[in-house]
Amino acid sequence: MNTLELPLINHLLTVTPEFLLAALTVVVLVLDLRWTDDDRPKIAIVSGVGLGLIALVAALIAPGTATPAGPYWGEMIRFDFLTHIFKVMVIMAAGLTCLMSINVSGIGKKGEFYLILIVATLGMTLMAGSSDLIMAFLALETTSIPLYILAAFRRGDNRSVESGMKYFLFGSFASAIMLYGLSLLYGFTGHTNLYKIAEVLGSGAFINNPVPVIASMVLIVVGFGFKVSAVPFHFWTPDVYEGAPTPVTAFLSVASKAASFALMIRFFLAVFPASLIMGGQEIQSFWVNFMAASAVISMIVGNVVALAQKNIKRLLAYSSIAQAGYTLVGVAALQAVTPEGQTAAVASIAFYMFMYVFTNLLAFAVVIVFSEATGSETIADLGGLNRRNPWLALAMTIALLSLAGVPPAAGFFGKFFLFNAAVQAGLTWLAIVGVLAAIVSLYYYLVVIKTMYVDHGQYEEQTIPVSGPYAWVLGITVIAVILIGTVAAQPIYEWAARGAAGLFS
């Protein structure tokens, strides 16, 4: 184990967002104790604004001269541009989720809800940076355990508790399987640091006997597949998304997925790179083929089953399985032989997750406003939403068009970059499957839009009010989705490409 090298101040700088998140949990805890029930909703504002500021701090502390990119804290975490991008992403998602939770019955006035949410965020930021098996495992569990609690947060509500239990049982099972794979990987190499493991594997120790390494890789893929809800490890997704309180679903669908993809990219690129050849075969082709297959089935299953859904949260759950499928196209594109191709693959994944954070939070924010006002989550009840609140209908339309990948919403560029990276990596067939799946998905998104604008509902006379914090969340996310789909696409992609390039230098 390496000793901690001085200067300590640089080490501290690299984890400033984590420290600030930990400080924010203390602030929230104290406020929860001191404030009375009337003041409690303000905790949401404090944590939302606090997380927003921390995201700003995280965005400002880019790898530079004071803190060059590289390993820190005894090589437990790596600080580089990719970490930086994903940290900003998950902290922003958490801030918006806090603001979205403020009026939700049963959770909005509970300080501990925000506390647990911030702890989960802390785990995700560490996940994005971890470069050691121990750190990766701890970060994964620091993310998962709070999320189990959040899913079951409404203790009296049967559906919430049920979703919490399903998430917990599937989650702990998947992480135990993944851990077994990690323990084998440690055993074969004697190291827990990802880059040292790669060194030992690359030195030819297993050159004639690839089976054990591949077995451990398969076990690890199970864990990652669960976290990003890729088929065939998606069984928990619809149930958990439907039953969990809606802000939790929103957070789970974007932040947990983004952090998992960050860790997944780092893990597979570091431990099983293209140069690793065992038993005459490239180890990389194994996981790339698996990712490609999983991408295809995720896109097909997610989009086709979504066609039959009656509940809007369940529809968004299947849509999120499909979105994981699209992102896995980018992961499969990591097989590109040229550095430009690899950079394009990583950058497209980061860009896709960045735009997905805003798009999906926007969709769920509309669902929260609607279901808190009407008590319904059924798609048919969205009928006539345009006449009840035209702005809400417009916001939902933008979100759904972005998910479907229609310009000028952000999703278009997201899919464009992903499929472009796939073509560069020689996976044209995968890009074609992706485009076809996107066309299928357009159908069910358009059905929801048609319901909102054309169909008539029962209560069309009753308008749906949007209170202050929700107006902010909707405003921020709508503007972000439109900007990312138009003028901001180029700078954000360049930012992501810089992060990607940092991974290979």
Place this chain on the structure above:
Amino acid sequence: MIPLWMYLVVAAGLFCIGTYGVLARRNAVAVLMGVELMLNAVNINLVGFWRYMNPLETNGQVFAAFIFVVAAAEAAIGLAIIISIYRNRRSVVVDDVDLLKW
């Protein structure tokens, strides 16, 4: 001295028993016990590998210690969730928990 492969066989056996428990048992508490067996299989693996492969660095032991901590946290949360399920429905049989399905 007992060779390393014996530890690995015990760990693999324990892991399979745990997996069987998770997949076959209908009681949520029993499922949780299956998961705990799987985690302990991982610990045997880690400590065995540490002792035989790289005893000069402590990382295998540290990893196992962290797994203890996380397993305890997971069990606490899991049992809490199972208790709230029981309060709502007077049952902890996984098959009875079927409100959410398509």
